[in-house]
Amino acid sequence: MPTISKENYLKSIYSLNLTYGESVSTSQVAMKLEITNAATSEMARKLAKQGYLHYEKYKGVELTEKGRKIALQIIRRHRLWEVFLIKVLGLSWSEVHDEAEKLEHNTSEELINKIDKHLNYPEFDPHGHPIPNEKGEIPQMPVLVSLLEATVGKNYKIFRVADESSELIEYLTKLNLFLYQDIKIIEKLSFDNSIIVQVNGTNHSLSEKVAEKVSVSILK
Amino acid sequence: MPTISKENYLKSIYSLNLTYGESVSTSQVAMKLEITNAATSEMARKLAKQGYLHYEKYKGVELTEKGRKIALQIIRRHRLWEVFLIKVLGLSWSEVHDEAEKLEHNTSEELINKIDKHLNYPEFDPHGHPIPNEKGEIPQMPVLVSLLEATVGKNYKIFRVADESSELIEYLTKLNLFLYQDIKIIEKLSFDNSIIVQVNGTNHSLSEKVAEKVSVSILK
DNA sequence: TTTCCAAGTTAAGCATGCCTAACATAAAAG
DNA sequence: CTTTTATGTTAGGCATGCTTAACTTGGAAA
Numbered sequence A, B: 001m002p003t004i005s006k007e008n009y010l011k012s013i014y015s016l017n018l019t020y021g022e023s024v025s026t027s028q029v030a031m032k033l034e035i036t037n038a039a040t041s042e043m044a045r046k047l048a049k050q051g052y053l054h055y056e057k058y059k060g061v062e063l064t065e066k067g068r069k070i071a072l073q074i075i076r077r078h079r080l081w082e083v084f085l086i087k088v089l090g091l092s093w094s095e096v097h098d099e100a101e102k103l104e105h106n107t108s109e110e111l112i113n114k115i116d117k118h119l120n121y122p123e124f125d126p127h128g129h130p131i132p133n134e135k136g137e138i139p140q141m142p143v144l145v146s147l148l149e150a151t152v153g154k155n156y157k158i159f160r161v162a163d164e165s166s167e168l169i170e171y172l173t174k175l176n177l178f179l180y181q182d183i184k185i186i187e188k189l190s191f192d193n194s195i196i197v198q199v200n201g202t203n204h205s206l207s208e209k210v211a212e213k214v215s216v217s218i219l220k
Numbered sequence C: 001t002t003t004c005c006a007a008g009t010t011a012a013g014c015a016t017g018c019c020t021a022a023c024a025t026a027a028a029a030g
Numbered sequence D: 001c002t003t004t005t006a007t008g009t010t011a012g013g014c015a016t017g018c019t020t021a022a023c024t025t026g027g028a029a030a
Helices: A004-020 A026-033 A037-049 A065-087 A093-103 A109-118 A166-174 B004-020 B026-033 B037-049 B065-087 B093-103 B109-118 B166-174
Strands: A053-055 A061-063 A144-146 A155-161 A182-189 A194-199 A202-206 A214-218 B053-055 B061-063 B144-146 B155-161 B182-189 B194-199 B202-206 B214-218
Touching (some): A004 A026, A004 A037, A037 A053, A065 A093, A093 B109, A155 A166, B004 B065
Antiparallel strands (some): A144 A214, A155 A182, A182 A194, B053 B061, B144 B214, B182 B194
């Protein structure tokens, strides 16, 4: 088991690689972790020696399979905790990140699997990021459309709300428009672009402003 | 904020004081934390300097109000996590301690209060230990009797099961005899000392062996 | 092609928190 | 009382993970 510090390096390297591709420079990692380049170079040497990454001086780092596995494990824990804190304990969108940042390093495999099960194995976190499963497999991102572009008569799953303000979230929650909730598009009113959706048999009208912030994926 | 290590010292000192009273020797702490006396002496000096405890060479340590407050905070977090892991996530009795041991140092005030609320402010953990409230106040332990000593016709709350084996717990759980569950004593059969209790309107017979392990507190 | 500078590395130092080994003290045994 | 022993403390070391300061290096500008 790597230390908390090492887990954070591996996680950062993984995500920098996703964003920029190819090998990641030590200074990119330093920037991300808000530490000095010096610390990063030193750690790169250690992590390479322990088989978590390939490192050639002046040429950046690249995760090995072993390192990637750890990174995905930490990311899985982070995202599951985020979903859990929001959906089960009612923390606010703005609070969960920092909280999950600490919990992700202090959660056993057994515990995170219980949480996964309790949440019914979600595939994406509240930001729409994929949650790796127990084996480290990453769910494919579905095609998303905003509610404005959805087709009348079809069924969708609420995937993401493009606004972290709790006001909008609370409004939608009152209408039972939770994350992952299945809905049906009943009607689109062309005169004001509002949309009528059905949730658990109940119809709600959503204004254009609200509808454009709600991303949904189509259900077969 | 003290470090994780310091939190553990303060927690240990608090509980040793409860058990043995008066001032706590550095070697008692060392024993409890499974580290050397040397490390403990050194830490005692640091904690004293930071105002968490009083320390006189060769005379042991004693928590200050400031130290006691931290200790109670950590104990609160530990016990609430234990209850939460068991009741909400279904971890087993044997798993929760180690898990809570890590989580207790990585949980914000806000998060633990949400957990407290979600559990409906429990006063005692699954082992029967009191859970300090947000202000650090410790609930008074109720008078406990084993089910064998309970009085026919009266109502009780299940407080503790004096057996950590999951077999007994699972058996009781099947009968809806959860922790904190309210029950009524219907009848005691003198020929085999078995007891008939009512749970949510349903009667169950418990053998003497089982009944003696279940501690209950009387309800007014 | 050479120069120069930003990016990257090494070296030395510090805080934390542990260890072992050597030393000090209190209190019990003689 | 004095001696012994168990209990407790100090000193010196080590691993981790960070810092600053001094140094390399690779590649773009001249």
